[in-house]
Amino acid sequence: MEEAKKTFLQYTKPYLPLGENIDLKIKHTFRVVSLCEAIAKKKNLSKEEIEIAKLCGILHDIARFEQYKRYQTFSDLNSIDHGDLGVKILKENNFIRKFIKDDSLDTLIFKTIKYHNKYQLPKNLTAQEKLFCNIVRDADKIDILYLYTIKDIKIDVENDIFSAEIIDQLKNESVINRATLKTKADRLAVSLGFLFDIAFKESMAILKEKDYLNKEIDIYMQEDINPKLKEQLEEIRTIIKNYIDRSL
Ligand SMILES: [Fe+2]
Known part of the structure; x- marks a missing residue:
């Protein structure tokens, strides 16, 4: 996980000059990681599963930086679906391997990213996919609600x-x-x-x-x-x- 965090910070660094919004998304990501961990622990998941949940959290908004660079907005409606774009970014040149060496979880991880921002989850997910998709979706929503309480969203x-x-x-x-x-x-x-x-x-x-x-x-x-x-x-x-x- 430390390696994944390092890679994430390395990846986002060149976007920092784009302004405060980039920093806010980095902070949002790390709070979502903590929330994924908290939910996974409360659900009594195994150590390995908790690590997977945290990794999905760190990657869920990976496309936000490229989205903001290209379109100067976080509105998917006015730009691009950042769930879909996240999967594309991680598949390009096998970027995902910099976050996790083992490739056996790729499908699961990609689905949690693709579906974290969709109105509903598709019906054909496996139990494991549904579990991790919902952990990320819940964590993301809880943090968005937090942003309302500190007037970051008003x-x-x-x-x-x-x-x-x-x-x-x-x-x-x-x-x-x-x-x-x-x-x-x-x-x-x-x-x-x-x-x-x-x-x-x-x-x-x-x-x-x-x-x-x-x-x-x-x-x-x-x-x-x-x-x-x-x-x-x-x-x-x-x-x-x-x-x-x-x-x-
Ligand atoms: Fe997102």
């Missing part, structure tokens, strides 16, 4: 409220369908809806302990936002609490 809700359709999706405990977003506040609901895509109760326990969703809501409650939005956020807070308690 939605300007202005004087908006959540649209009825979005509130219904949260009440139904479903992941927010981005195609249904209407108001500025609705964009905030996307992150809150991540909760319903958390795969493991071990991840849920971490999320509960860190209390990220309440902290995120608190930030908006302290602001001068539409009183109706405050009311909606309190309602959502209850939905979240009930869901987490039921999942544990």
Whole structure:
């Protein structure tokens, strides 16, 4: 793992002059590695499996640097799918071998990268592939929620409220369908809806302990936002609490 970390830092170094966003992605990667480790440990995986989970974490956003260099954005919608690009980068000149000598896990590792940013996992994964894909997806989501609590991600809700359709999706405990977003506040609901895509109760326990969703809501409650939005956020807070308690 130390060798993989070194290779990752070597690889990302030439991108550092592109600005602070590169550094933020490096830090995000290392927090995701820690979260992958924490989830894998809580799931009582073997030492070897914990190492695989950490390696998948270190590689999951490997394409972010090339994506930012080429397109100056992290928006896949406006550039390229960074899950797919990550696999391509690691296959080129067998770059993956610099991270792990043994090639028997390549298919598994590539799938965790390819699918970490997809709306849903495909149905045809093996149990092992599904396990590691979900560890990376959960870890990634938990860290994105953390970024909301430190205002690294901040939605300007202005004087908006959540649209009825979005509130219904949260009440139904479903992941927010981005195609249904209407108001500025609705964009905030996307992150809150991540909760319903958390795969493991071990991840849920971490999320509960860190209390990220309440902290995120608190930030908006302290602001001068539409009183109706405050009311909606309190309602959502209850939905979240009930869901987490039921999942544990
Ligand atoms: Fe990513």
